Amino acid sequence: MLARFIRQRRDEQQAVPMAVAAVASRGSTAALSSLVLLVLVLVLVLASSALPASLAVTSPYVRPPARATLPLLLQDDDDADGQTPQQVHISMVGPDKVRVSWITDDDAPATVDYGTSSGEYPFSATGNTTTYSYVLYHSGNIHDAVVGPLQPSTTYYYRCSGAATTTPSSSRELSFRTPPSTLPFRFVVVGDLGQTGWTASTLKHVAAADYDMLLLPGDLSYADLVQSRWDSFGRLVAPLASARPWMVTQGNHEVEKLPLLEPKPFKAYNARWRMPYDVSVSPGAGAGAVPSGDNLYYSFDVAGGAVHVVMLGSYTDYGAGSAQLRWLRADLAALDRRRGGRRPAFVLALVHAPWYNSNEAHQGEGDAMRDAMEVLLYGARVDAVFAGHVHAYERFKRVYAGKEDPCAPVYVTIGDGGNREGLADKYIDPQPAISVFREASFGHGRLEVVNATHALWTWHRNDDDEPVVADQVWINSLAANPACNRSKKKM
Ligand SMILES: *[C@@H]1O[C@H](CO)[C@@H](O)[C@H](O)[C@H]1NC(C)=O
Numbered sequence: 001m002l003a004r005f006i007r008q009r010r011d012e013q014q015a016v017p018m019a020v021a022a023v024a025s026r027g028s029t030a031a032l033s034s035l036v037l038l039v040l041v042l043v044l045v046l047a048s049s050a051l052p053a054s055l056a057v058t059s060p061y062v063r064p065p066a067r068a069t070l071p072l073l074l075q076d077d078d079d080a081d082g083q084t085p086q087q088v089h090i091s092m093v094g095p096d097k098v099r100v101s102w103i104t105d106d107d108a109p110a111t112v113d114y115g116t117s118s119g120e121y122p123f124s125a126t127g128n129t130t131t132y133s134y135v136l137y138h139s140g141n142i143h144d145a146v147v148g149p150l151q152p153s154t155t156y157y158y159r160c161s162g163a164a165t166t167t168p169s170s171s172r173e174l175s176f177r178t179p180p181s182t183l184p185f186r187f188v189v190v191g192d193l194g195q196t197g198w199t200a201s202t203l204k205h206v207a208a209a210d211y212d213m214l215l216l217p218g219d220l221s222y223a224d225l226v227q228s229r230w231d232s233f234g235r236l237v238a239p240l241a242s243a244r245p246w247m248v249t250q251g252n253h254e255v256e257k258l259p260l261l262e263p264k265p266f267k268a269y270n271a272r273w274r275m276p277y278d279v280s281v282s283p284g285a286g287a288g289a290v291p292s293g294d295n296l297y298y299s300f301d302v303a304g305g306a307v308h309v310v311m312l313g314s315y316t317d318y319g320a321g322s323a324q325l326r327w328l329r330a331d332l333a334a335l336d337r338r339r340g341g342r343r344p345a346f347v348l349a350l351v352h353a354p355w356y357n358s359n360e361a362h363q364g365e366g367d368a369m370r371d372a373m374e375v376l377l378y379g380a381r382v383d384a385v386f387a388g389h390v391h392a393y394e395r396f397k398r399v400y401a402g403k404e405d406p407c408a409p410v411y412v413t414i415g416d417g418g419n420r421e422g423l424a425d426k427y428i429d430p431q432p433a434i435s436v437f438r439e440a441s442f443g444h445g446r447l448e449v450v451n452a453t454h455a456l457w458t459w460h461r462n463d464d465d466e467p468v469v470a471d472q473v474w475i476n477s478l479a480a481n482p483a484c485n486r487s488k489k490k491m
């Protein structure tokens with residue numbers, strides 16, 4: 001109990017000094033009182049930061065040291081003005097629409113002009129603009145607009161806030177490629193990204209992959225209360241996130257609750273990373289997600305309904321009677337009611353704190369969520385569960401209730417995107433029988449759903465600056481396994 005408390009505090013540890021520095025530099029009386037508060041928190045945190053003893057690691061790979069946080073990325077555009085779109089990222093909305101999200105410093109219209117030829121924008125969509133404040137920080141104008149219907153596997157050229165442009169920089173053209181509407185479908189999976197030199201290395205490797213969509217199981221910016229770091233993270237990932245849909249769920253670093261000052265959790269995350277939680281598309285139309293009504297958990301289909309992805313929220317209520325649990329039950333039950341009995345070939349789930357974990361870091365933190373939800377995922381024959389949080393890679397066998405089970409999900413921890421807290425390299429010894437492969441290195445994963453029965457999972461370690469395939473396994477669809485779908489548990 002105490003050990004768990006210590007580990008949780010340790011995760012917050014680096015956030016607090018940074019917040020103190022940021023607030024102190026503002027120098028107002030409000031800042032002074034929050035400074036006093038933060039110093040108190042800091043003292044508490046340091047008092048509880050005893051580290052557990054170290055054990056041997058499994059992999060023989062000798063890791064280079066952690067890399068520093070990148071200096072705050074400034075606007076790279078010489079003639080940028082207040083209406084220059086920045087931090088552009090996109091996400092899927094149903095089977096054939098895309099939400100474009102971006103920020104401008106000054107007022108600018110929430111319009112996206114787009115088309116399939118460079119420089120020609122026959123279509124236009126207008127969305128909404130929001131802002132938020134956090135202690136003394138005021139965000140820029142956060143815009144989003146949904147474009148479509150779009151053709152699958154097609155490159156679209158677009159510009160944001162284009163109608164108000166007067167300078168060439170703000171009419172800058174971007175492009176994205178829509179995902180295919182059939183298999184094969186290629187995901188990249190990367191967790192706990194942050195914004196360090198290792199993040200840059202991981203992103204370079206991801207950019208070199210030919211993929212359709214990126215999935216992120218939580219811990220995006222490691223802004224850790226310093227809101228301008230959400231902006232620098234947005235600029236760091238924009239070259240990739242404006243070109244392919246990035247579907248994300250929250251980690252503990254997204255919560256950003258501050259006692260008394262910022263009681264509302266997920267303020268920045270919800271404002272900046274809006275996901276399709278409210279999309280209602282009829283099952284069978286190729287996107288049978290049940291709307292969740294909450295940005296902190298949602299689901300969606302890709303590849304014309306061949307793959308269903310469930311994004312769960314590890315840091316919002318998931319227990320008995322919670323809205324998330326009710327929604328999850330409804331969402332999974334709907335899989336069997338697809339028109340023509342066309343159940344998705346693959347069902348994937350993402351969480352932040354892993355439900356299975358043989359690393360010493362964050363032991364037990366996913367247990368309560370697992371107790372609440374594992375039986376539902378098992379009953380729905382979820383094929384794989386990806387988690388972050390532990391800054392290392394680990395792949396388990398198919399596991400249910402702690403034991404190997406041929407009809408249960410494969411569990412993967414992929415919290416090794418490149419964050420500033422470094423790697424979690426202390427493992428429980430001996431390696432449990434259900435753990436197949438574990439290594440504390442930075443890297444990213446790729447899941448290629450080849451056809452209705454086969455998906456190939458590959459983990460690419462950042463071997464210094466080269467991506468090296470370090471683990472690979474075929475995952476066979478449980479829906480296509482008669483031994484599993486006949487014995488389906490009642491939910
Ligand atoms: C803008 O936001 C309002 C309120 O949330 C919503 O009802 C409306 O549909 C949004 N408009 C667009 C174009 O997204």
Ligand SMILES: *[C@@H]1O[C@H](CO)[C@@H](O)[C@H](O)[C@H]1NC(C)=O
Nearest residue numbers: 450451452453454455456474
């Ligand atoms: C699906 O892909 C796997 C792996 O490439 C292959 O062995 C199998 O024959 C494919 N199934 C079909 C029906 O094409």
Ligand SMILES: *[C@@H]1O[C@H](CO)[C@@H](O)[C@H](O)[C@H]1NC(C)=O
Nearest residue numbers: 336343479480481482485486
């Ligand atoms: C169960 O597996 C069989 C054999 O692959 C398949 O034909 C059937 O559609 C599956 N049923 C469900 C509900 O997935």
Ligand SMILES: [Fe+2]
Nearest residue numbers: 219251252389
């Ligand atoms: Fe985390």
